[in-house]
Structures are given as C-alpha cells and as structure tokens.
Amino acid sequence: MTTYEIRVQGHLSPQRFRGFEDITVNHQPDGETVLTGHFPDQSALLGLLNWLHDLGAVLVSVRQLEGTHGRIFDK
C-alpha cells in the first residue's frame, strides 16, 4: 500500500466518493479538495484519477506521501 495525496480544483462532495471508501476528502480554504488514500498499486491510483477525469475535475497535483519517489506530478 502506498499513500497518495491528490489535489483537485473546487470542492467535491464527499458523497461522490462512495465507490472509494478508504479515501479521505478534505475541503481547503483555498477552494481545493485534498484527497488522501492508500493504494495497493498504480492501477488502483489510476482508477481514482480516471474517475476524477470522467467527472471533469481539474487535477492540481498528485503526491506520494509514503515512499521515496516524492512528488511525481505537479502543476
């Protein structure tokens, strides 16, 4: 399991994440939503990213919180 933090523009309702139950959803004062979750591998992470994409959400950053790779994608 690897922990990732994903930031998207706008405040997404936590109810929309019913499919991804171990994701925590935090609304930031700057208008972004921060999603934190544990993913077994890249296919799992990609699942969430694809879904955000289908939703039309604008991705700000994807960051690995645990592990050695650090920031893998940043805007």
Next chain:
Amino acid sequence: MDAPILATKLYIPPPRPDLVKRQRLIERLDEGVRLGRKLTLISASAGSGKTTLLSEWIHTLGAHRDAPLQVAWLSLDEDDNDPARFWTYVVAALQTVHPQAGQSMLPMLQGPHLPPARTILTPLLNEMAALSEPVVLVLDDYHLVTAEAIHDGVVFLLDHLPQQLHLVIATRADPPLPIARLRARGQLTELRADDLRFTAEEITAFLNGVMGLGLQPEDVAALEARTEGWISGLHLAALSMQGREDTHAFVEAFTGGHQYILEYLIEEVLSQQLEPVQRFLLQTSILDQLCASLCDALTGDSDGADTLKRLHRDNLFVVSLDDEGRWYRYHHLFGDLLLKRLGQAVPPEQRSELHRRASRWHAENGLLEQAVKHARVAGDFERIAQIAERAAGASLLDARLTALLRWVDTLPQDVLRAHPRLQIYRAWALYMNGHLEAAQQALGDCRQALETLPPSPENDALCRTLIRLLDIIDMIAQGFMYGVDNKIEEAVRLCSQARDLALEDGHVFLAAQATEGLALAQYHQGRLRASAQSCQQVIDLAAQGAAQAPLAAAGYVELAGIHIEWNDLEKATDLLDEALALCREWGIVQTLNEAYTAQSHLLQIRGDIEGAWEALEKAREFGSMEGDYSLVNFRLAAQQARLNLAAGEPEKAARWAEGMLAAFVSGRQLPAAFVETLQTTLARAYLAQGEAEEALTALEPLLGPAEAASAFLHVIEVCALKALALHALGDTSTALAELERSLALAEPEGFVRVYLNEGTPMAALLRQAAAQGIYAEYVNELLDGFRVCEYGRVGETPILPHAHTPTLPDPLTPREREILHLISQGLSNKDIAENLVIALNTVKRHASSIYSKLDVKSRTQAVVRARELGLLPLTSRSEPSA
C-alpha cells in the same frame, strides 16, 4: 434499427497452446468462487495477461471441479457506455448459458426512456437467485466503461448479488465500485499487477520451454529485471529474439519503462515482417474487429483471409473472436501502438480514406453503428447523413428512433440543411420521443430549408413530397395539442385530415398516430362511441405492420378507458392486459406507464385498493422524464389524487391540485383538460370536507369554456359535480336541473362511471331524479350499476371492510366477491351470467373457485361461511345504501 448483438463480444477466448501454466493464480480464482465471494477483480495495466489468465482458468474449470461452472463472457468496448446497450449485452452474455435469462428486461432496454437500474435489474436478479447451478459473469476490459449510470447499476448488482452469481471484472484501472467495502468484508478476490507478474521460474519456462530460445540464466535474470515480469514485454522480447544469434546483446540493449520497451519491441517485431504484412497491420489497425472481407475492403488486396490466419498462427497479437476463424481483433496494446504508428507513417487524408472504406463495408453489411463511427472519424458527415436517411426511411415505421437522433445530432448544420428529408425524420423522432417544442422548432427549420433549395425539376418534386409529409406531421402534432386544450373541433379536423393524407401516401404509422389523436379529441368531445371506433382503427392500422405494435398498445389503453367509463370492467381488463403484454414485448415505457395508471383506476373501481396503489407504483417506475406537465405524468398524478380521495384524504388531493394550479396562475400555460381535472379534483375534495360553496366556486369557471369548445366530456362531469354541491346545499331543484343537463349529454353515449364514481351522494340524487321521471330508464340503469358494484365504490369505504378478506389464506378476487354477493341474493348461475354479461361457464368456474377457497360444497354453505368470515353482511339482502 436495433444494433445486432455481436456474438464476438460474447466469445470466450480459447487458451493459447503456447502458455505457461499459472497454477497459483488459477487456484486463487477457484477459491474466490468456492468461498462464495461476490467479486473477483483483476486489475493491472495493459499486457499483464488478464484475459489470457481468465481464458485459461475457464477452460480448466471443467477439469477439476465436480460441477463445472457456467461462464458468461462479455468483452466491453467504448460503445458500451450507453447503459441500455451495456445491459442488453449483459443479458446476451447470460443467455449464452441460460437462454431465457433476462428475457423480461430486454423490452425495457429498447424503449426511448431507460428506467432506473433497480427496475431493470430486479427481475434479472430474481431469476438468477432461482438458478440451481452457479454462473460466473466475466466483464472484460471494464476500464472502458466511464458512464456513471452503468457504475451505479453494477453497484446495485453487487449489493443485491444472489449466491448463484459471481462477478469477475478485468480492468486496467480500479473501477469506481465499493472495492474497499467488499475487501473488508471478505467478499473480494483480487489479482493485481504484482500477482500477474511472471516469476523467475515462469519466465524460464516461457522463454526456454515454450519459445525454445535456450537463454542463459543471467540473460533470463536480466530480462526479468528489465520487464519486471511484465508478460507482453516478455512476449515481444521473445518474438524479437526468435532466429537471432546474439540474444545476449539484444537483452542488454533495451531498458526503460513499459511504454518504451513496448515501442522498441514492436518496432523490432514489425521490422521482421515482410513489407506487405507491415502494410496490412497498419491499415487494418483502425478496426475494432477484423474479418477477411473487411480487411480486403481496406487494403484493396484479396489475401485477408490468409494473412489473418498466419498472424494468428504466428502469435502476432491477434485474438480469435469465434470458433469459425471469421472474426479477429488485435491485442489491445498492439492495436493501440499500430494505430499510433499509422498516425506517424500515413498522412491524414489516406487515414480518412481507410475509415471511409471501413464505413462503406460496415454499412453494406448492416452494421450501421460501426459505419457511422468510421464515417465520423473520417469527418465524412455526408456519409452519416446518407446512412441515417436510409435507416430512417425504414424506422419511420416504428417508434425506435433514439439511435437516429443520436447520429443526426452530431451532424453540422450545413449537412443537416442539405438533407431536408433527414430534418423531417429528426423532427418526427423528437416528436415521438415527447420533445414537442423541439419538434416544432425542427419542423419550422425544415420548412425554411425547403424554401431555400435552388429551383430545379428534382428539387421541386422533392419539395412537394416533403412539404406534404411536413404538413401531415405538423397537423398531427397540432391536433394532439388542440385535443386537450379546448380547441377540440380544430383537433378533430386536423387529425382526420392528417389521417386521410397519410393513408393516401401509404404512411401507415403516421395514419395510425393521427387516428390516435382523433380518438383523444373525440373522447374529450364526449363522443365515446366515435372515439372507441377510432381506437379500434388505430389497432387495425397498427396490425398492418409488425413494427407498429407500440401504437396498437396506445390504442388498447385508450379503448380500455372508454370501456371503464361504460362500466364494462371485464372488457376493460382484457384490453389492458392486451396493452400491457404489447408494452412488455416491445418495451414501450411511456404506454406502460399509461396502462398501469388505467389499471390502477380499474382496480380501484373493483375495490382492490391495495392493487390500485401497486399499479400506481408500477406506473411511476415507468414515469416519463418530461416532468409534471406531460400528459402521462399528469394522468398518473390525477389517479393518485383519486386514490387519496377514496382513502378519505381529500386534503392530499387538494394540495396537489392547488400546487399545479398555482404554477398555472404564475404564468405556465396549462391545457384546458388539465385545468378541468385539477378544478374537479379540488371540487371533490371540498365536497368531501363538507364545503359545498367552495366546490361550486371551483366548478363555476369551467362550464362556459367547455361548452363553447364542445368539450362535452367535461360538461357532463362538471354539471354532475355541480348537482352534488347544490344538493348538499339543499337546493334540490337546481341540483336536479344541473343533473338533467349532465344526463342529457351522457345518455346517448352511455356514460356510467362518471356517476357511479361519485358514490352514495350521487345514488341519492339519482333516486330523486328517478322519482321525478328524469331520464327514468337511463337513471334506473345507473342505479342498477350502484347495486352491482356495491363492493368497490370509489370515493367511499366499501360496505364490507377490506381488511376482512385477507383472513382467507387465498383471498377472493373482486369478481368472486361480486358473484358471491349475487349468490347470496338467491340468483341462479344463469341469472348471474346475464346480470354480469358473462358466460354461464365462467360463472360456474368462479363459483367452484369460491367454494374451494371457502372450503365448502354448496351455495348455502358458501353464504353461511362468507357471513361468518364477514365477507357478506349479516342481513339476507343488501339494499343499495343511502
């Protein structure tokens, strides 16, 4: 115009002979099913061997299980993001193992409005729960599904999955399903990239055993490190190394991520092919599925069959899609890269030409969806217009125009303008799908387009034909609107004229639709007999074409409504059954809604209040999406108000009517027929609450406009209600005058229910009319009607409390209660048959059913037992009350 089911999508890929056995993974898959888990998720990037593993597992299932599992397979593609198509294919997949599976849900999937997932899936889940053998449903390439509505449906499926069904999802990325919850509850078997990766032993077995490369251990180790056990990488590497001397140098040469390795290796593999094969691969890479004649159409050669066979034999990433070796597809990863290379190697205009050829082949072979898709990629909108025009010519005859709308709506304005015929079809499709305003707009646009056509003999002829077609459609659309809006005579005129013109031109479907509008207008005129004749004509016209059943269904529902008014409940029941059967068979959701609404009314009249609410619920499930102001939804709400009134909740009925009327006052145009229903509902609610003055006030504004428009249906009803209000206020003579006015219009057309529905107060008033000799014969018939329908009077509590019947293990039907009642009055079977206008044998059948339900042997015993059970009043004869 339904797309044919492509059997290739349901084909379970056969295992390849050159496989490395993956026993440890097979055991994990077995375990998931054995432990009764709900879902097996195989989630890993492209080329990880997901499909291959499943194929191997399925083909070993029979070998080591006592009862072989049945497997339904569905390979998904991008086009499956339409929920109706998705579930149609799921049913088709299940039908490969259970031919009858989901048969009842198919019609719902074919209508213009898709019901919610739970409505579609519940019957299927019930069927699955009843199976004796477990079934595995495999959804391959689930990552191609992006439609939220489909995910919702699959979540519903998982939440309600019966024991007998196990779901397997193979995907490149985790789907938005409650994976974590299933995992936590031990209902999930999961195979991920790490699990699918080839181990060192498997790599050795594959490279040296299956591919016979004879690599040194250090090269095998290097390949394992470079590819991370990624199967497609290893596969491509092995293909590249076949026949190569310096395998060691080759292994040293590649490194990097999957994508890089892949491109490098595909380059290698391609460069080993002869030039014609390379060209073949590139040119056919635009196809989702390949067959020999389609490939030949693209390449212009004639060796497609040989090439495909050879590619398959050489294991060049070609997957066979059937047992006959007819259809193939490229392995997705390989296909994607070929397509990318095509983009680099071939200029756009040549690529478009390939798509044009593909479109032509698919159109010629009846695969219109694919034909449209390729035409769209080629940017050839003219082609789409031609395909749609041809398809529409056939489907103007049936009601399934949804696909046509979808195609046409992607066309640019100038192409649409150049195809006036297509614009007319589009307007008609909009109209048939209930988008009246958009249809009107489209019709206007068509006229304009026709006027701007440059004059020429052909164009003039075309114009004449099309304007006539336009006129007919226009008249029908107008006629329907006028029919419910107090412009009834105009509606009758337009619909009759449209019908005659359509018949002259041989547009049977349009003629039937026009006649339907005529029937509706005549009904509002209070001309029940003429309306019934028109309904029958709709049914007869519809019978002339197999694809016109939807219209027949609508005709049956309208006709049932008339027979309800005549209090011929048996006939109405038969007609509604006919309509419901047609609707289910043809998936006519809108008419299904109307039929259930009418059924609710019918059951209410027969005293089956519970059944009436159930029917209303069913109607709601098939509710239209057109909002509260569509005729369908309005009728449904009006029936609910009737049930509210009957249940002694007039305030609920009043609230609905007031809400709708308030919206009307605030500027929304409500058709007159709607206003009439709302005001009379309000009047009934007032009467029920003892507020006769208010009832009169609600009724007063209706009469003038209705009479002026000769909407006599409304005059009859409003006068009857006015009479009740006046009677309640003690003004009997004015009340009788109003009643007489109502009866004078109602008598020739045989109205019954409009009086019976008002219950006891109306019976009292009618008895006074009879005493004064007002329409004595007719009024006495109506009073007889009250006697027969004693048990199920609308608007008041039945004399025999409904709650008593369920004490029988098998309760009596309303018809049986009716017959029991007549038996108790001493009528012979023959008298009963005459009284109810049914066959003597039917009475006997009902009687013997009553005896068996009451567990008695004779009429006398039946009456005694029924009194004990409270099914009959304790007195020997029941007189009409009040």
